Amino acid sequence: MHPRFAAVVKAYDVRGRSPEQLDASLARALGAAFVDETGASKAVVGRDMRTSSPEIAGAIADGIRSRGADVVDIGLASTDMLYCASGVLELPGVMVTASHNPPGDNGLKMCRAGARPIGIDTGLRAMAEAAGDLLDAPTEPTGSIETIDFLSTYVETLLRIAPVHGRPLKVAIDAGNGMAGHTVPPVFEALRSAGNDLEVIPLYLELDGTFPNHEANPLDHSTLVDLQAAVRANGADLGLAFDGDADRCFVIDENGDVVAPSAITGLIATRALAVEPGATILYNVITSKAVAEIVSERGGTAVRTPVGHSLIKAEMGRTGAVFGGEHSGHFYFRDFYLADSGMLAALHVLGALGEQDVRLSELMAEFTRYVASGEINSRVDDAAAVIEKLASTYADHEQDRMDGLTVDGGAGEDGGWWFNVRPSNTEPLLRLNVEGSDDDTMARVRDEVLAIIRG
Known part of the structure; x- marks a missing residue:
């Protein structure tokens, strides 16, 4: 892979400083490679409000058009609006955004028609490798460009x-x-x-x-x-x-308190199961175990997945799940092209609260059963070695390697607990999540594990 692309291509998207790393020439080459990878004759492009986004979006469109494909430009858009356009129009799409990154960054999120994700192992690496040969190639946009208002x-x-x-x-x-x-x-x-x-x-x-x-x-x-x-x-x-x-x-x-995304997952899962009894619900390895309990109690099937939107979307397609939630605040909906949407999650919360004469804290109480540490990052030199040390230390407890290492302490005399530790895809970090039956149990396990991780 060309070093310029290696610096910005991540597991699920393209992201880097703009224009220092991601500039118009890089975007134009990726636009051309995007058409080659997807076989698109037409693609939809949206962008966020970052100062560099108009230029990057224009370059992406030029790259797409240089391959003879047409562009449908939806202009300013949220990422879930781009996914919606990809689904409704049955077109592959590119969203220009760096999400929550600092203002000097920008990026690209790409999908095939129907909002099917493109990640490092499902086309992004191949695109980046091909785009390296297109950086200095002359481009002559021959495809058309059409601007539409997709907001309504x-x-x-x-x-x-x-x-x-x-x-x-x-x-x-x-x-x-x-x-x-x-x-x-x-x-x-x-x-x-x-x-x-x-x-x-x-x-x-x-x-x-x-x-x-x-x-x-x-x-x-x-x-x-x-x-x-x-x-x-x-x-x-x-x-x-x-x-x-x-x-x-x-x-x-x-009360001004943060509602855990895992509790929101439990709430939306409950609403989905009321509409479609027995349905499958996905949750990832760092989501509260309360979600699986709630889904089971309500007659649904709970399926655990690794962290990451490309992975959870693929599993939704495989299992036919109606809904999936991640503890990071991403919520995925079968009826929304398997894509994630913050606005849809918000509408579900508004709908659930509006239908009952209770306060939100009371509504969410049944979905909040355990105490979580939140994600704790530690810089380590050898993530694999640290994970193996943890596995050895907790060898007498149930373990799995679905995504990093998960250790389940069960519900013994010292309280129920579990933890997951997994390496970052992009940095020399280990990410720790701990959940316990009460504050003391969670804090004890958290501190024990961090002592091992940080030596």
């Missing part, structure tokens, strides 16, 4: 999948100056037109690729402080925080 179709698709009805709700929404600022207003306008009484308290809905208020990364709970304060100050029923490209959503309850 996106909104209609969401509300058909997850309609909202019920009591009046006050909702604080933090878009972090990302693409939710483009998609949230028309979604809520459509909800009101359908008869819903919804009051919105907006935070940072203005599109600004410099992220002047805070990073658009709700996985970092320090970015949620303003939303938590707004929920408390305004007596809101809940808060919604979206990441930069709006494919992830985090939820804040009426």
Whole structure:
């Protein structure tokens, strides 16, 4: 692989500093290679609000057109809006975004027709290798380009999948100056037109690729402080925080507390099983074990997967799962082309809360059964050696290697617990997640494992 591509091609997408690493020439070559890999005669292109996105999107379109393929340009879009367009139009697609990365970064998320993902082992490596030979090749765009407004179709698709009805709700929404600022207003306008009484308290809905208020990364709970304060100050029923490209959503309850994505997974799984009894639900290796318990109790089939959107989408297709959740705040829906959508997850929460006369914290209590550490990263020189040391230390406990190492302590006298440790795909890091039956159990196991990891 050409070194310029090796620097920006990741496990699931392309990402790097722009223009230092990802510039128009790189994007143009990848656009041409994208057509060669997918066999597309037409492709859809969308972009986020980053300052470099118009140039990168234009270069991608030029690369696609240089191969004689046509481009459908949907302009400003969230990533799930691009996936929706890929599904509705039955076209492969490219989304220009670096999601929650710093403002100086940019990237590309690619999919085949029907929003089928393209990752490092499903076409991205081959594209990058081919694009290396196209960097200096002359390009003559011969394909056409058509600009369309897809926003209304996106909104209609969401509300058909997850309609909202019920009591009046006050909702604080933090878009972090990302693409939710483009998609949230028309979604809520459509909800009101359908008869819903919804009051919105907006935070940072203005599109600004410099992220002047805070990073658009709700996985970092320090970015949620303003939303938590707004929920408390305004007596809101809940808060919604979206990441930069709006494919992830985090939820804040009426007390200003963060609702764990695993609990949201349990809630949406319950709603899905009420519609389709016995259905299959996916959850990944760092999701709370409460999810599998809840799915089983409600007559569904719970299937555990590795972490990563390409992997979970492939497993959804294989198993016919109706829904899948990741503890990182990604939620996947069969009826949304197996793709993830922060907005769809938010609509499910609004729908569930609106249908019941309880507070969100009360609604979520049944889905919150254990105490989690959150993901803890440690820099290590030899991740494989550390994992083997952990496996040896906990050899008398149940283990599996689906994704890194998971050790299950069962439900003994010292309390039930489990942990997963897995290496980063891109950095010399080990990522640790611990869950326990109570605070003391979780903290004890967390500290024991970290002592081994950090030596």
